[in-house]
Amino acid sequence: MIEFADVTVRYQTGVKALKDISLRINLGEFVYVVGPSGAGKTTLIKLIYLEERPSSGRVFVNNVDVSQVPSRRIPYLRRNIGVVFQDFRLLPRLTAFENVRFAMEAVEAPPKLIHRRVMEALDQVGLAHRADAFPEQLSGGEQQRVALARAIVNRPKILVADEPTGNLDPETSWEIVKLLETISVDGTTVVMATHDREIVNARKKRVIELDGGRIVRDQQRGMYAGVSALLP
Amino acid sequence: MSAHSFRRHWREALQGFWRNGAMTVAAASAVAVTVLILGFLLALVANTNHLTTEVRGQVTMVAYFKDGVTTQQISALEQQLRSDSKVQEVRYISKAQALQQMKEQLGANSSLLAGMENRNPLPASLQIKPKQTEEVAALSQMLQENPAIEKVNDGGQVVPQITRVTNIVRGVGAALVIALALTSAFLIANTIRLTIYARRHEIEIMRLVGATNGFIRWPFIIQGFLLGLCGAILPIVVLNVGYQYAAQRWGSSLIFSMVSPDALLGPLTIVLLLISIAVGVGGSLTGMRRSLRV
């Protein structure tokens, strides 16, 4: 569960990236966050994975008020949140398997569990057969799937993805989106920032639209642009 | 910390250690120079301290009586000195004993003094060992004012000179060693910064998936520890071997004896190891302070 209450984020430059945002995302929900560049999508995602803190207002993630939480607890809270980026951020010197394992080792997961869980995660994204490939030997879509396996290997309750299809061709983008939906069906909350119209319009999920740091629309089974914008 | 994580931190630390070859060599060499100079100075100071205490124990004043003083005058002064808290030991040397001592010193040439027994020119004297060398001046003053005393020999001013030299060595040495230690720590900090930079993507992912600060920092702390330790080994070996050799070669032939290697080298080695490890870990913590956001 994610809840924002009157959240404002003001960067040191004075820019207000988010203004008085209130929203609630339930367990297992799938939500698209859309809006033009500079609308505040990345900032909203960063609040969820505790990379930014609100300047005012409150943010609850998995029932913890993260606007108040001391820094030393943040690592432990992050273990319940998986993150995927547009640029994959895989470690080039590690194989697919090692990249996923890295996330388990970093949180000191029991060594006995590691091999099985890593293979399960790679299997879930359909890449078990490429476990020993290095990132440069994989296509963009495959790399993003490894990144996805890394994000879910610690079994987070929430998965956030910041324009995960931004570097991919339409066909590959579909695969990633379908994978994200499968993950949400298993009970994980998924929040995906995007400005890919076709995907948003085709999937008919909840859409939160931002513009200039404000929510301009929050619609179940929504479209990328409001219905009115589609009318002639 | 689990055994698994412990092994992992050491593996990462060793990788960081080998990958930045040039910086690792520079940082470890700086530690080596620091340890070598510090070790040399500590050995020097230990030996001058040893010398000072040895010389202090040897200072003996001699107060010569005027010719023709009475035995009452002599024993009165002797009594006075024995009850003086500044005095450790008093010994009376009569004219006859003085002559006997001189004969012994001359040995084979003692025939020069033949026949002197009747016209003995040597004065009777009191040999006085002060408790502290600092008391010499006051005692000397007091004895000189005594009418029965002809002359006072206060044993020279060796000790204050040694003390002065030791203090200069200590002051200059301390400043030099502190400057070198800071340079070493700075180089270690830079090596750690380079390693952190080379690993910035890994560190970013670790943060993202929820690694604790401790987990992220351990390999760098170990790397600093290793830099300090590696820098210390060679100079410690050199100092140990060199001192053993010097003690064997010159230890007993000098006017004073050197501190024995057994007594000096153990503690010296431990002190040098601890200092270089402290410099290594300290440098590593400094290197992490700005580069690793907490």
Ligand SMILES: Nc1ncnc2c1ncn2[C@@H]1O[C@H](COP(=O)(O)OP(=O)(O)O)[C@@H](O)[C@H]1O
């Ligand atoms: N670290 C930052 N410091 C200052 N301003 C920032 C920072 N990050 C984003 N911004 C500004 O905040 C606004 C929202 O940015 P962002 O959340 O990245 O939007 P989006 O992801 O929708 O493009 C923009 O005006 C951007 O320039």
Ligand SMILES: [Mg+2]
């Ligand atoms: Mg963005």
